[in-house]
Amino acid sequence: MGLLFLGWTIFRIDFNSHQSASDSLYFILLGLIIFLISYLPRIYAIKNQNRIIRMEMRQRYFQLTGKAFYEKENKLSPSQIIALRFAGDDELLALIDKTIQENTTPKEIKKSVSNWQADHHRV
Structure with missing residues (x-):
């Protein structure tokens, strides 16, 4: 909803007069604030889950x-x-050492996990 309002305000920008220009800028600011307010809870949830991980x-x-x-x-x-975290206990220690030594990317780590421990509760 916030993104829709922001798009609508950008589409309706009018700089023909001083009053319409200031109104347009106020609506753009309001659209940005509404968008950020709706986006922040997701950011907080993900950061919290990363701490829990x-x-x-x-x-x-x-x-x-x-x-x-x-x-x-x-x-x-x-x-x-x-x-x-997706690695099983039997392979976790070896994967940690391999990751540190080879600076393995997260995608490569996930491909090398043989005993996958799925997480169905991620936001």
């Missing part, structure tokens, strides 16, 4: 090794950590 990976790594994940976590990008 990091916590989940820290817990899994600790359960498998008895060591903290922070040292390895600092060598991985957030997208790599998210891709690694």
